[in-house]
Amino acid sequence: MNRLANKVALITGAGRGIGAAIALAFAREGAAVVLAELDIETAQRTARDIEVACRTSGVPGANGVSATSDGSGPAASGAKVLAVQTDVTQSASVQHAVREAENAFGAVDVLVNNAGINVFCDPLTMTDDDWRRCFAVDLDGVWNGCRAVLPGMVERGAGSIVNIASTHAFKIIPGCFPYPVAKHGVIGLTRALGIEYAPRNVRVNAIAPGYIETQLTHDWWNGQADPAAARQATLDLQPMKRIGRPEEVAMTAVFLASDEAPFINASCITVDGGRSALYHD
Numbered sequence: 009m010n011r012l013a014n015k016v017a018l019i020t021g022a023g024r025g026i027g028a029a030i031a032l033a034f035a036r037e038g039a040a041v042v043l044a045e046l047d048i049e050t051a052q053r054t055a056r057d058i059e060v061a062c063r064t065s066g067v068p069g070a071n072g073v074s075a076t077s078d079g080s081g082p083a084a085s086g087a088k089v090l091a092v093q094t095d096v097t098q099s100a101s102v103q104h105a106v107r108e109a110e111n112a113f114g115a116v117d118v119l120v121n122n123a124g125i126n127v128f129c130d131p132l133t134m135t136d137d138d139w140r141r142c143f144a145v146d147l148d149g150v151w152n153g154c155r156a157v158l159p160g161m162v163e164r165g166a167g168s169i170v171n172i173a174s175t176h177a178f179k180i181i182p183g184c185f186p187y188p189v190a191k192h193g194v195i196g197l198t199r200a201l202g203i204e205y206a207p208r209n210v211r212v213n214a215i216a217p218g219y220i221e222t223q224l225t226h227d228w229w230n231g232q233a234d235p236a237a238a239r240q241a242t243l244d245l246q247p248m249k250r251i252g253r254p255e256e257v258a259m260t261a262v263f264l265a266s267d268e269a270p271f272i273n274a275s276c277i278t279v280d281g282g283r284s285a286l287y288h289d
């Protein structure tokens with residue numbers, strides 16, 4: 009508890025899944041959290057869940073100030089939470105979210121670029137629209153986030169950015185194009201910006217999750233001819249015979265965002281139960 013005390017964190021795509029788990033974990037560690045999410049209803053629901061969870065666990069909250077879920081008033085828990093409708097594909101929308109965060113809680117210390125979508129196609133039958141919407145969210149969205157917070161972080165000489173990549177950034181599954189191309193780009197962006205701003209004490213790192221149990225994964229299974237068989241096939245591929253939980257990615261995000269990782273920069277931590285180290289299926 010309190011590993012992120014006095015920090016302000018903005019998490020994109022925090023309405024559900026890995027982003028929601030990161031927002032909750034950050035709040036439990038004392039951060040003020042801004043849920044920058046396309047689907048505002050899920051973000052508001054997650055904000056309420058965080059307030060309840062922090063009230064239940066007695067988290068004091070950053071600076072011990074009362075919480076807000078929509079900027080409209082204090083809540084009973086110690087958490088500081090704000091939900092902001094945000095489309096990461098639009099630079100102006102992300103900049104608006106950062107301004108809202110600053111107005112509510114102060115300068116953004118931590119950015120988690122988590123929002124992402126699966127676009128899995130055969131390369132030669134993929135449409136131009138498939139290519140564009142994949143890159144718009146999965147790569148442009150990450151850059152839009154970085155560009156919105158970096159000037160302030162550079163000026164203050166402190167900051168941590170965590171980009172949620174994927175093991176698709178290192179391994180290719182046929183028929184999943186162009187998602188891995190965008191995720192390779194996320195690693196490139198992480199390394200480039202990490203080096204660029206290291207002299208100003210701004211760290212930029214990535215997390216590469218393997219299979220994690222979220223709606224995204226369920227949607228993929230449900231899109232297969234036999235969803236139950238697809239799920240079982242996924243589990244059979246895992247060294248630990250299970251897939252990961254969003255909380256297990258969130259733990260790594262807490263570490264990278266915190267002052268416990270001051271010399272980790274331009275790096276990527278894989279969270280996949282060892283799957284990407286396995287040579288044979």
Ligand SMILES: NC(=O)c1ccc[n+]([C@@H]2O[C@H](COP(=O)([O-])OP(=O)(O)OC[C@H]3O[C@@H](n4cnc5c(N)ncnc54)[C@H](O)[C@@H]3O)[C@@H](O)[C@H]2O)c1
Pocket residue numbers: 020021022023024025026027044045046047050094095096097122123124125126145149172173174175216217218219220221222223224225
């Ligand atoms: N679940 C996995 O197995 C897995 C594995 C590796 C990497 N990832 C990555 O983790 C991240 C989160 O994945 P998840 O499984 O939690 O997905 P999810 O679909 O459950 O959640 C993604 C969230 O992002 C939001 N979002 C989508 N487009 C957005 C936009 N333009 N602007 C703002 N928000 C937007 C969605 O509304 C949703 O709330 C993604 O970047 C994904 O590529 C997931």
